[in-house]
Structures are given as C-alpha cells and as structure tokens.
Amino acid sequence: MSRSAFQVETVHLTQFEAGEARDRADFVRRLGDSLRDTGFVKVAGHRVEAADIRGAYDAARAFFALPEGTKRRYLLEGSGGARGFTPFGSEHAKDNPVGDLKEFWHVGQELPSGHPLQALYGENLWPEAEVPGFRAHTLALYRALEACAGTLLEALALYLGLPERSLADMIVDGNSILRIIHYPALRDRYLEGGVRSSAHEDINLITLLPAATDAGLQLQDREGNWHAVDAGAGEIVADAGDMLSRHVNLKIPSTTHRVVNPDSPDAVRYSMPFFCHPRPDVVLDCPDQLLAPGEARRFPPITAHAFLLQRLREIGLIN
Ligand SMILES: O=C(O)CCC(=O)C(=O)O
Numbered sequence: 001m002s003r004s005a006f007q008v009e010t011v012h013l014t015q016f017e018a019g020e021a022r023d024r025a026d027f028v029r030r031l032g033d034s035l036r037d038t039g040f041v042k043v044a045g046h047r048v049e050a051a052d053i054r055g056a057y058d059a060a061r062a063f064f065a066l067p068e069g070t071k072r073r074y075l076l077e078g079s080g081g082a083r084g085f086t087p088f089g090s091e092h093a094k095d096n097p098v099g100d101l102k103e104f105w106h107v108g109q110e111l112p113s114g115h116p117l118q119a120l121y122g123e124n125l126w127p128e129a130e131v132p133g134f135r136a137h138t139l140a141l142y143r144a145l146e147a148c149a150g151t152l153l154e155a156l157a158l159y160l161g162l163p164e165r166s167l168a169d170m171i172v173d174g175n176s177i178l179r180i181i182h183y184p185a186l187r188d189r190y191l192e193g194g195v196r197s198s199a200h201e202d203i204n205l206i207t208l209l210p211a212a213t214d215a216g217l218q219l220q221d222r223e224g225n226w227h228a229v230d231a232g233a234g235e236i237v238a239d240a241g242d243m244l245s246r247h248v249n250l251k252i253p254s255t256t257h258r259v260v261n262p263d264s265p266d267a268v269r270y271s272m273p274f275f276c277h278p279r280p281d282v283v284l285d286c287p288d289q290l291l292a293p294g295e296a297r298r299f300p301p302i303t304a305h306a307f308l309l310q311r312l313r314e315i316g317l318i319n
C-alpha cells in the first residue's frame with residue numbers, strides 16, 4: 001500500500017442498522033476492507049449518546065483529580081488491574097520496560113447476581129463517595145459501547161462469510177472492559193524514556209474508542225510509517241485486536257498503535273477505549289469455512305481466558 005493511498009475509512013452505522021440490502025452490503029464491504037487494510041475504521045451514525053460520553057469524561061476528570069492516596073484506595077492488589085484504579089506508570093508495552101505515562105480505571109462486565117461467571121470476573125469498584133454518579137455514567141457508556149461492538153461484529157462476520165451472529169455471540173456476557181485513561185500533563189508527571197502509550201497491539205477482539213479529548217493516537221502501517229488517527233466529532237474509532245486476528249487466521253490484522261507525547265508540557269488527555277472480550281470459555285480457533293483450500297491454521301486453539309492471562313503477564317499487569 002503506498003503512503004498516499006493510506007486511508008482509515010469512515011462508515012455510517014445507520015447504513016447497516018436501517019439500510020436496504022444494498023446499503024448493508026456496502027457498509028459491510030467498507031468496514032471489512034478498512035479493517036483488513038489498516039486494522040482500523042471510524043464509525044459515525046452510531047447510537048452511543050454524546051451525553052453518555054460527556055458524562056463519563058466528566059466523572060473521569062473528577063476521579064483523577066483526587067489525591068493519589070484516595071485513588072489508591074481503589075487499587076485491588078493482585079487483581080492485575082482488572083477492576084478499579086491502576087496507578088501512573090504501572091502498565092508497559094511488551095517491548096518497553098518503561099511504564100506508560102498514564103493512570104486508568106477499569107469498569108468490567110456487570111452480570112445478574114448468581115451468574116456463573118460473576119465469581120471469575122469479580123465485582124466492580126465504585127468511587128461513589130468521592131464522585132457521585134461515576135457508576136451510572138460509566139456503566140451507561142459500557143452498555144452502549146458493548147451494543148455497538150456487537151453490531152460491528154455482526155457486519156464483520158458477514159464480511160468474512162461467517163454466520164451473522166458468530167462473532168457477536170462470543171461477547172455476550174463477555175469479559176469486556178471499559179478503560180478510562182488519564183494522561184497527565186508531562187510537566188506534572190514524567191518517567192525518563194516514557195511515552196503516553198507505547199507501541200502495542202490490543203489483546204481483545206475489537207476495541208472501540210470514543211473520540212479522545214486531545215490528539216495523539218497513531219497507527220503503524222505495514223511499511224512502518226506512522227499515521228495520526230483522529231476521530232471527527234462524535235465518531236468512534238474501532239480497531240482489531242489479537243484475539244480477532246488469531247481467530248480469523250490473520251485475515252484481519254491487529255495493528256500496532258501508540259499515543260505519542262504532546263509538544264506542550266501542559267497538555268492533558270483523556271480517552272476511553274472499550275476492549276471487547278469474549279466470554280472466558282470461548283475458544284479462539286479459525287472456522288473451517290475461512291480457510292482457503294490447502295491453507296493451514298497458523299495457531300492452535302486457545303480459550304479467550306488462557307490467551308488473556310498469557311498477554312497480561314507480558315505487559316506486567318499480573319505475575
Ligand atoms: O488513549 C488512546 O487513544 C488509545 C489507548 C490504547 O491504545 C490502549 O489503551 O490500548
């Protein structure tokens with residue numbers, strides 16, 4: 001792909017949800033081609049409400065402004081940061097020993113009480129005493145992004161020639177995580193050699209990113225060039241992760257991306273990636289119908305849970 005031809009497509013979800021057969025087919029083709037060629041796509045016309053995004057960002061600003069000691073009350077030692085607060089500099093990419101210049105909060109799946117997966121997932125933590133409304137705002141966004149991800153996975157399955165619900169069904173009651181990230185001003189907090197988010201691929205099936213509060217996200221094309229990925233107002237950026245890539249025998253690549261440090265030492269950034277995960281027992285294994293005649297499976301089957309644990313160790317979130 002030449003540099004000038006490089007483009008992350010913008011697709012309108014209404015075309016798929018409410019369009020005629022021809023519109024739906026066009027959406028499926030453009031979504032799939034963009035993910036196949038760049039690992040990324042921008043989604044407009046989705047039903048994630050601007051008010052939910054704003055509400056979650058406001059809750060995030062209020063939480064991260066709290067004293068460090070208060071925030072650390074929501075640190076669950078030994079949990080790998082699966083829920084609650086993860087302090088500045090804790091997470092590092094596979095290939096970078098220096099921690100990323102970010103702190104974050106994880107909201108996980110909430111299931112009805114007595115659900116068999118609840119014990120494995122653990123309970124969410126909520127800083128309601130300090131930030132009233134945090135729970136309601138972030139859970140509303142979680143649900144809206146989960147629904148949007150399900151629809152995108154339906155379209156992607158059609159693109160691949162799979163049954164429409166085959167990918168979307170994997171995430172029902174899945175181990176998805178809403179990560180609310182604060183990248184402080186470099187003037188306030190910095191680690192020598194650190195970057196906001198060092199180059200990495202996402203672990204999960206797909207990631208949805210409501211527009212961040214500032215620029216900085218970049219993806220790497222297959223020639224090694226970096227390109228800014230800036231969502232237009234109200235757009236959601238989506239990217240393919242390693243679980244998807246593995247499940248489809250690399251037909252949709254996971255794409256390396258990063259968040260670069262700003263020029264200004266005063267610039268603060270917030271972002272809220274939604275990492276869309278299967279249920280833990282779902283087996284990642286390329287369906288036969290995706291394999292061309294004579295094409296070999298590149299990976300042995302693995303459960304989503306085993307794959308996740310392997311990757312969390314590599315990024316320093318569990319031992
Ligand atoms: O902050 C962003 O825009 C992206 C963060 C990211 O790529 C990640 O947390 O996996």
Ligand SMILES: [Fe+2]
Nearest residue numbers: 200201202257
């Ligand atoms: Fe990422």
